[in-house]
Amino acid sequence: MNESLYNQHMPSHSLHPETWVDRYSDYLYNYTIVRVNDHIVAQDLISETFLAGLKSKKNFKGNASERTWLIAILKRKIIDHYRKKNSKKGQAEVHINYTDDDMEGDWLEERVKDPYYKSAEDKLENSELRLAILECLDTLDERHAAIFKMKTIDNFDTEAICNEYNITPSNLWVIIHRARKAMANCLEKNWL
Amino acid sequence: MKLNMMFNCEEAGHVCDKAQYNEASLWEKLLLTIHTLFCRLCKKHTKRNAKLTKAIKKSEIQTLSTEQKRSLKEHLRQEMTQ
Structure with a gap:
């Protein structure tokens, strides 16, 4: 925890590309997926972002945090993605045909609000919540964050996590307890 | 399983x-x-602990799999060594 706090509060930031995937890939993924809505595309954009970050490493002035800087690159990648997609327009047009004779009237039913429908506002709030959760995770000790993520978000068995990290279940629960406390503290202001 | 009716706070937390x-x-x-x-x-x-659980569930947060992360790392490493 000390190290990540240290990084965050340093007046001038530095880049550590070897830690990017572990620290930021989930954040970038959740940021991207609401914007492109395609898993494969999202993954490609993240990969491109990391590579672009590496290439323009010397342009990094240290005014922003690593994450903010990567997000700035990612934003441009997402815009580029839509530009490219737009220039291919016409090739992938979707034809919705509601005038078929034997379909007469059916479309009305199709358009009835479905019970799982979420308002745009809910979706927006959720995507912000996701990013807040990941930001908080980043303030935790790296190993604790990884274990908490496996247990809580990826729903791995206790046993599987213990094997992976070579710890006992009671070690695991101590880590989970600390991580949950820290997460609740961190999220408390805006979300809990 | 504890048959004692009283928990201490540590056990309660667990x-x-x-x-x-x-x-x-x-x-x-x-x-x-x-x-x-x-x-x-x-x-x-x-109460707080339950709220945290609820928030995480509600957020429908997704993570990349270990496999996907490995491939991202591989990509990045290749580029770094060049």
Whole structure:
């Protein structure tokens, strides 16, 4: 925890590309997926972002945090993605045909609000919540964050996590307890 | 399983954590409930802990799999060594 706090509060930031995937890939993924809505595309954009970050490493002035800087690159990648997609327009047009004779009237039913429908506002709030959760995770000790993520978000068995990290279940629960406390503290202001 | 009706706060905290992952037994949950009747701090903690669980569930947060992360790392490493 000390190290990540240290990084965050340093007046001038530095880049550590070897830690990017572990620290930021989930954040970038959740940021991207609401914007492109395609898993494969999202993954490609993240990969491109990391590579672009590496290439323009010397342009990094240290005014922003690593994450903010990567997000700035990612934003441009997402815009580029839509530009490219737009220039291919016409090739992938979707034809919705509601005038078929034997379909007469059916479309009305199709358009009835479905019970799982979420308002745009809910979706927006959720995507912000996701990013807040990941930001908080980043303030935790790296190993604790990884274990908490496996247990809580990826729903791995206790046993599987213990094997992976070579710890006992009671070690695991101590880590989970600390991580949950820290997460609740961190999220408390805006979300809990 | 503890047959003692009284929990200490540490045990209560542990059961509360397990309950967030549906790993606490009915008996443990009952003891936790009894404990929180007397212990305001644990009551508060239990409430917060449940809120955290709810928030994470509600967020529908997704993570990249280990495999996907490995491939991202591989890409990055190749580029770094060039």
